[in-house]
Amino acid sequence: MAAAGSSWGRLPGAAQRLLPIASRHDRLPDEPAMLPFGNGRSYGDSCQNDGGVLLKARMLDRYISFDPASGVIDLEAGVLLSEIIDLALPSGWFLPVTPGTRFVTVGGAIANDVHGKNHHRAGSFGNHVLDFELLRSDGSVRRCSPTENSDWFDATIGGLGLTGLIRRARVQLKRVAGPWLIGDSRRFANLREFFAIATESEADWEYTVAWIDCSGTGRRLGRGIFIRGNHASAQAAVDARPPGNGSLRMPFTPPVSAINGLSLTAFNKLYYHRPGAVATDALWHYRPFFYPLDSIHEWNRMYGPDGFYQYQCAVPEAGAEAVLEEMLRRIGESGLGSFLLVLKTFGTVASRGLLSFPRPGATLALDFPNRGARTLALLEALDDLTRSVGGAVYPAKDARMSAAAFQHYFPRWRDFSRFVDPKFTSSFWRRVTETPNA
Amino acid sequence: MRRILIMGATSAIAEASAREFAALGDALFLVGRNADRLGAIADDLRLRGAAQVDTYVMDARELAGYPQLVDEATRRLGGLDTALIAHGTLTDQPAAAASSELMLEEFRINALSHMVLCTELGNRFEAQGRGCIAVISSVAGDRGRQSNYVYGSAKAAVTAFTSGLRQRLHPKGVHVLTIKPGFVDTPMTASFKKGALWATPSAVAKSIVKAMQRGTPVLYTPWFWWGIMQIIKNVPEVIFRKLKL
Numbered sequence: 001m002a003a004a005g006s007s008w009g010r011l012p013g014a015a016q017r018l019l020p021i022a023s024r025h026d027r028l029p030d031e032p033a034m035l036p037f038g039n040g041r042s043y044g045d046s047c048q049n050d051g052g053v054l055l056k057a058r059m060l061d062r063y064i065s066f067d068p069a070s071g072v073i074d075l076e077a078g079v080l081l082s083e084i085i086d087l088a089l090p091s092g093w094f095l096p097v098t099p100g101t102r103f104v105t106v107g108g109a110i111a112n113d114v115h116g117k118n119h120h121r122a123g124s125f126g127n128h129v130l131d132f133e134l135l136r137s138d139g140s141v142r143r144c145s146p147t148e149n150s151d152w153f154d155a156t157i158g159g160l161g162l163t164g165l166i167r168r169a170r171v172q173l174k175r176v177a178g179p180w181l182i183g184d185s186r187r188f189a190n191l192r193e194f195f196a197i198a199t200e201s202e203a204d205w206e207y208t209v210a211w212i213d214c215s216g217t218g219r220r221l222g223r224g225i226f227i228r229g230n231h232a233s234a235q236a237a238v239d240a241r242p243p244g245n246g247s248l249r250m251p252f253t254p255p256v257s258a259i260n261g262l263s264l265t266a267f268n269k270l271y272y273h274r275p276g277a278v279a280t281d282a283l284w285h286y287r288p289f290f291y292p293l294d295s296i297h298e299w300n301r302m303y304g305p306d307g308f309y310q311y312q313c314a315v316p317e318a319g320a321e322a323v324l325e326e327m328l329r330r331i332g333e334s335g336l337g338s339f340l341l342v343l344k345t346f347g348t349v350a351s352r353g354l355l356s357f358p359r360p361g362a363t364l365a366l367d368f369p370n371r372g373a374r375t376l377a378l379l380e381a382l383d384d385l386t387r388s389v390g391g392a393v394y395p396a397k398d399a400r401m402s403a404a405a406f407q408h409y410f411p412r413w414r415d416f417s418r419f420v421d422p423k424f425t426s427s428f429w430r431r432v433t434e435t436p437n438a
Numbered sequence: 439m440r441r442i443l444i445m446g447a448t449s450a451i452a453e454a455s456a457r458e459f460a461a462l463g464d465a466l467f468l469v470g471r472n473a474d475r476l477g478a479i480a481d482d483l484r485l486r487g488a489a490q491v492d493t494y495v496m497d498a499r500e501l502a503g504y505p506q507l508v509d510e511a512t513r514r515l516g517g518l519d520t521a522l523i524a525h526g527t528l529t530d531q532p533a534a535a536a537s538s539e540l541m542l543e544e545f546r547i548n549a550l551s552h553m554v555l556c557t558e559l560g561n562r563f564e565a566q567g568r569g570c571i572a573v574i575s576s577v578a579g580d581r582g583r584q585s586n587y588v589y590g591s592a593k594a595a596v597t598a599f600t601s602g603l604r605q606r607l608h609p610k611g612v613h614v615l616t617i618k619p620g621f622v623d624t625p626m627t628a629s630f631k632k633g634a635l636w637a638t639p640s641a642v643a644k645s646i647v648k649a650m651q652r653g654t655p656v657l658y659t660p661w662f663w664w665g666i667m668q669i670i671k672n673v674p675e676v677i678f679r680k681l682k683l
Contacts, residue, residue, distance in 0.1 A: 022450075
């Protein structure tokens, strides 16, 4: 129950009240400043509402129906993606798109239009939502789909919970043979090689992602490991044994961040040079493949009481290599380093949302322990680089981008704001819209 | 497969317990006031593995309705061997202290209704020579305190009643479980400030299901409430009357 209502980045908290939403048949409370709160896996302040109310939408956690013939699942919006897997995988269905944690709610996955390692094939989560019900503060309910109230559908996908409470949704799942993935991993020496492997892999591999060694400098800059996989056939996985369901928990918050220059360099070097870094015909269970960090509950406590920032940007393909290289150089020089630096190409499947983040090109994500002004200055510099090539920063991860940057990244924000419920708001939304002369 | 009647099935602890029963493949008969909520919970429990889920709308305060309720549950499930009695309200103490009418109403919902249903179930289970009746009382029933003695004394009645029923039915092969939860984070307690002593409905439900399987007579959940209540029960009355509990 610790830190109820806080965000994943654990940055110093907001003062807000949590109110239960016990039933999808209930009306919203009569409050002037509300925000739905799912499982608190957004990193920054997009799931925070300083001075207002958070609606505990995680309590809407009931399955409604599931058709094992068609793979259509109907759910209350507080159901976790992990709970979809629990119900559907035994009958051969999996999430059409999954982020790097399965502990997010369906409502959160829609509201942030989350993406995964198969973006180049499948687009983002919103591309697989058949319809949902949106409850507004005036008591009205809108059923939204690509053909019904489609303008509301597009505003709510990626709409950061601001258009009303998503109380129920239907999602088209994806056929799989079982819980296994088959694939390979290989080292690459620099970003040019990364892009070459990514291009070559996209036709034959459903899932691709790369991990970058951020201690690399000079000739080693941008070296990393490229991982790709496909769902394995039942035949390929016939002898495979599932991993234990065991997990660890970060039992306490260390007084200072356990992530520092020394531990990072050692970790990254070990990861790059470890014997398992290169593999062919590897068989992975879906849990370590998609959710390596989910096995350490509350890993976010590692960054200490000051919390951490995550920076995730997307940049267009043209010029991506140069600008990403410059970002890596700045991060390396700053020594403010990062635990995980993830690189992934985005495909051309268009996201539906007015505020959806994915766009063709490449995306980079990395964590920064909160070291105050120095960290913020570095992230500001990274923002300048992102802007210079027409990229964008992911609101679900953000706690600090300026209003000017947001409005530049998401030019349709004014159009979107027409759909915002008059009684809904968030710390993020106020920060990026309520500035003088915006 | 057990055939289980759940009274107050839309409460958070009852719903979490029902999910445990569903995962074990039991057949369930859900009773509550709100048909929409019962329907949503029933759909969910079917997908979680329940062999059968039926619903029944009833106001727990209608004390004359219990024989019919038990008949209907037995008929629809093709028998009945288990019950979880989980309904109730959290009394507004200042209001119930000011009005004897409201105090009586709270006793009807939090004590008399439980005692009527226990009587109906106990007699039938005794006749069939087996069964389990699990009743949610509260740590609040262990000692009356000024902050909630109307609720607390209703729960004390439930605790004493189930204790006697347990003695009577134990030789007949019927298990009576008295459940005493401490602070549980549910919609009923939404307005309370939460601290380290608070438990989730899911954790409480798991301990209830285990106690039902093991034949435990009295369950404090979470377990540490046993220790807390031993201390509270043993404070001498001359001191207790001066405390602001």
